[in-house]
Amino acid sequence: xxxxxxxxxxxxxxxxxxxxxxxxxxxxxxxxxxxxxxxxxxxxxxxxxxxxxxxxxxxxxxxxxxxxxxxxxxxxxxxxxxxxxxxxxxxxxxxxxxxxxxxxxxxxxxxxxxxxxxxxxxxxxxxxxxxxxxxxxxxxxxxxxxxxxxxxxxxxxxxxxxxxxxxxxxxxxxxxx
Amino acid sequence: xxxxxxxxxxxxxxxxxxxxxxxxxxxxxxxxxxxxxxxxxxxxxxxxxxxxxxxxxxxxxxxxxxxxxxxxxxxxxxxxxxxxxxxxxxxxxxxxxxxxxxxxxxxxxxxxxxxxxxxxxxxxxxxxxxxxxxxxxxxxxxxxxxxxxxxxxxxx
Numbered sequence: 158x159x160x161x162x163x164x165x166x167x168x169x170x171x172x173x174x175x176x177x178x179x180x181x182x183x184x185x186x187x188x189x190x191x192x193x194x195x196x197x198x199x200x201x202x203x204x205x206x207x208x209x210x211x212x213x214x215x216x217x218x219x220x221x222x223x224x225x226x227x228x229x230x231x232x233x234x235x236x237x238x239x240x241x242x243x244x245x246x247x248x249x250x251x252x253x254x255x256x257x258x259x260x261x262x263x264x265x266x267x268x269x270x271x272x273x274x275x276x277x278x279x280x281x282x283x284x285x286x287x288x289x290x291x292x293x294x295x296x297x298x299x300x301x302x303x304x305x306x307x308x309x310x311x312x313x314x315x316x317x318x319x320x321x322x323x324x325x326x327x328x329x330x331x332x333x334x
Numbered sequence: 335x336x337x338x339x340x341x342x343x344x345x346x347x348x349x350x351x352x353x354x355x356x357x358x359x360x361x362x363x364x365x366x367x368x369x370x371x372x373x374x375x376x377x378x379x380x381x382x383x384x385x386x387x388x389x390x391x392x393x394x395x396x397x398x399x400x401x402x403x404x405x406x407x408x409x410x411x412x413x414x415x416x417x418x419x420x421x422x423x424x425x426x427x428x429x430x431x432x433x434x435x436x437x438x439x440x441x442x443x444x445x446x447x448x449x450x451x452x453x454x455x456x457x458x459x460x461x462x463x464x465x466x467x468x469x470x471x472x473x474x475x476x477x478x479x480x481x482x483x484x485x486x487x488x489x490x
Contacts, residue, residue, distance in 0.1 A: 173397050178390075185391045195395050203403050271388040289350055290385055296352055315346045322381045329380045 162209045169209075173202060176219060179292055180226045186287035187230045189276045197233060201225040216301065223294075223302040227284055234280060267328055274324035282317035285310055336364050341371045348375065349382045 160168035180201055184194035204225055205212075212221075275283060281303070288299040289310075300310040322329075336344075344361040347353055353361065365372045 170397050173400060177400075178393050181393045182390045186388075191391045191394075194391060195393060198393070199395065199400060199403055202400050203407060206400075206404055207407065266387075267384065268387040268389060271384055275385070275388065286385075290382065291390070296350070311347065314350065315343075318346055318349070318378055318381065321385070322378060325381055325384055329377070329384050 161206070162212060169206065172218070176222055177202065179219075180222060183223060183226050183284075183287050183292060184230050186275065186291050187227075187280065187283050188234060189272065193233065197226060197229045200229055217298075220298060220301050223288070223292075224304070227302055230284070231280060270328055271325065274321055277324065278317055278320055282313050282320065285313040286317045289314060335367065336360050338364075338368060338371055341365070341368065342374065345371065345375045345378055349378050 161172065177198055180198035181191075181194050184197040185191055188194055188197070201222060205222060275286065278286065284303060285299060288294045288302055289296065294302065296307050296310055300307045303310065305313075341361060341364045344353060344357055348358070348361060365375065
């Protein structure tokens with residue numbers, strides 16, 4: 158980033174190539190929409206570029222970038238009120254499938270069911286999951302990105318896992334009925 | 335040995351690979367004697383494994399798009415967030431609402447005025463029936479019944 162601040166476009170390209178896919182996927186796991194996720198990631202990189210002269214390496218660059226992505230995701234979701242992305246019809250369908258996995262398997266792939274289950278989580282749980290489970294951040298890094306304590310992050314993850322276990326109970330092996 | 339409640343906490347962190355050696359040893363020691371917690375770990379682990387079924391998104395855009403965006407922002411165009419996703423949808427919604435409004439206003443302004451219904455009298459109805467054609471007969475019947483209603487209304 159220090160090279161970028163000095164006008165090194167090549168350095169910014171390297172940063173972009175390395176982090177853009179991760180930024181996109183954090184937004185994608187949080188918002189559930191690939192196009193919006195790319196918009197959010199692009200906006201994050203634009204803001205990083207605009208702030209390059211003010212950048213101080215007080216934290217890892219990835220933490221700095223992901224924090225912008227997280228804030229943009231939350232702002233976006235708040236603005237369009239899309240945090241509960243599933244329609245009532247989707248929820249009914251999911252609930253009915255819950256008792257008939259065989260029938261469900263005919264209609265939907267597990268990936269889609271997992272996506273729906275994740276998108277039904279509250280936003281903070283979803284973000285915690287996106288950072289730790291999907292982007293493999295440590296608890297400490299994820300907590301720093303989200304601006305919460307490690308304990309609070311663990312609590313979010315704990316509840317996310319419990320919720321997912323309930324939602325996916327019928328589709329997952331090692332679960333009774 | 336730790337209690338099941340403490341084991342649950344460790345299990346949740348275990349599936350994220352966030353336990354240190356000492357915690358792993360405590361959890362293993364507990365699970366050796368607790369079938370319920372063993373089952374719990376397997377279930378949570380299976381749930382977490384299922385999450386991998388939701389595939390990641392392969393980005394479609396590249397550095398060239400960012401460069402364009404930077405140029406746009408330097409030219410004073412608003413940022414992507416303000417410009418693209420919320421406003422493009424709001425623009426569509428706004429355009430649709432505006433079109434609807436224009437349609438309604440135009441419809442009201444260009445609608446032909448409804449002609450006044452001619453006053454129906456019993457005599458006119460009888461004349462229509464006397465005219466003899468089927469069409470006149472039907473018109474006459476309708477006119478007659480209207481005339482009857484009008485008379486009834488007037489007499490109340």
